[in-house]
Amino acid sequence: MSFNSLGLSEPLLRAISKKGHTKPSTIQKKAIPFILERRDVLASAQTGTGKTAGFTLPMLQILSEGEILRKRPVRALVLTPTRELAAQVLEDVRSYSTYLDIRSNVIFGGVSAAPQIKSLRKGVDVLVATPGRLLDLHQQKALSLANIEILILDEADRMLDMGFLRDIKKILALMPEKRQNLLFSATFSKDIKKLANTFFTQPVLVEATPENTTAEKVDQKIYKTNKSKKTALITKLISEGNWEQVLVFTRTKHGANRLSQKLEKSGITSAAIHGNKSQGARTKALDGFKKGKLRVLVATDIAARGLDIPLLPHVINYELPNVPEDYVHRIGRTGRAGASGQAISLVSVDENEHVRGIEKLLGESLEKEILDGFEPTENLQEVLERKAENKARQRGGRKNRSSKPQGGVGRRRN
Structure with a gap:
């Protein structure tokens, strides 16, 4: 036709x-x-x-x-x-x-x-x-x-x-x-x-496609590892694979900033886009990524929604989303318009439940692999305890900051 x-x-x-x-x-x-x-x-x-x-x-x-x-x-x-x-x-x-x-x-x-x-x-x-x-x-x-x-x-x-x-x-x-x-x-x-x-x-x-299905041209794979090893693993995959255009998803804005900075220190040109970035910064980062000036764009789900990046070959889930449907949206950035693409997810033990939800939605089991030197050694209890400790520290920090005297009574924050 x-x-x-x-x-x-x-x-x-x-x-x-x-x-x-x-x-x-x-x-x-x-x-x-x-x-x-x-x-x-x-x-x-x-x-x-x-x-x-x-x-x-x-x-x-x-x-x-x-x-x-x-x-x-x-x-x-x-x-x-x-x-x-x-x-x-x-x-x-x-x-x-x-x-x-x-x-x-x-x-x-x-x-x-x-x-x-x-x-x-x-x-x-x-x-x-x-x-x-x-x-x-x-x-x-x-x-x-x-x-x-x-x-x-x-x-x-x-x-x-x-x-x-x-x-x-x-x-x-x-x-x-x-x-x-x-x-x-x-x-x-x-x-x-x-x-x-x-x-x-x-x-x-x-x-156009059956409800909640993923692109047939997308090769999906899970690498199981420790949360603490994810940055080193993503650096290895991008560097050794000589990948030139990679969209990476994180759950949080701060996580996107941290990962982008670490990739830059490893010699991989990168930028982060999220809701806290100005429109000018987001436009500049996206333009640099499309033109090949940046190898990696690290994004949150909201910032990445609607990005039109033709023939994007690689999508990496640095962290899996909480909602299985969001996984479909993420990997839909690659394998577009008949082209093939690769979607990789780095999964720590605390994300196994998310994997089960995604596989249930897709109606298929995703391929899983463990790379030498990046074997998962943590158990779920250890990860949950560390999360609780981090949250407690963050709450303590906010409490300490809020107890400090503030200049300008009644001053509004914009």
Whole structure:
């Protein structure tokens, strides 16, 4: 099947050809015809399946066929969970609308709102946004959602995970009831289905892959070791394997910083991205990683969500996530668009329960290996006792700090 058979207009086909695409992906073949029929669509599609084009192309066609209003009110809204994903969606929207009279822009937090407000005043047909900044600017009367024709919730599962449900409900109340609704999610949890039931009208369900499955092209392996040996092990794997582009996941922001610093000391160029980093620092790190200036990007789950890194060969779980579905999201960063990839997890004894949860979700047993010199020697009781001691020390440190006299009575911390 070719893009020509999906009912897309000539300007869109020219833009697709310019990007070098020849055949639509599974989610594009399934979703685009229904969206062009103005149907509400619930789509299950993991990252790397071409889902962004799956909603961008038909959205642009619908808008281009409608009346272009003189003041250019926002007619289509794409909500995303993270700044990085918002920026990447805008890039795709602009690329595919090269030969159309469509204006698009993006708004997200972490940067000054003034330039965003200025761009909105010029008129925008397609607005890509994160929920918080969208509500902020609406409250400032910098934008209106009264003319929305199409609403797209991208990576809806992650938006709920990040606590955006209340914001989403507020945003829904600001739009006309008569509109087309599209929801794209890697998984369909009960919360996702409950949300969809509140505002969808007879939605069509389309799936690119079976629910909660991982990419078939990803080679998954577990290395069992001590927690204290993980940094040395990850350094060995990257150095001896001569890996040039590795995305590493940690559970915490501080853990990401520490690991990145240790890798740098070992001669492996690295940067960390997480919620405490400024948008400028995150953008710079991601750009350096994509261009090959950095071999390793260490990230937390939230920061890594939505990262578009073509042909990423290696993903390493320095620590396993608490939620099995997050493992699927993580390793979905590799093995994309038909390419092969490798996902490695470094697992200490206290993470064995997480392994069992992941294997249950996947319906398969993951390959496990122990490397010489990195044998696991700790038992679970030792690890749990050490964790308790560390927490006690941290609580003691916070207590001591809080007991110190504070300058400036009533001073607010920003």
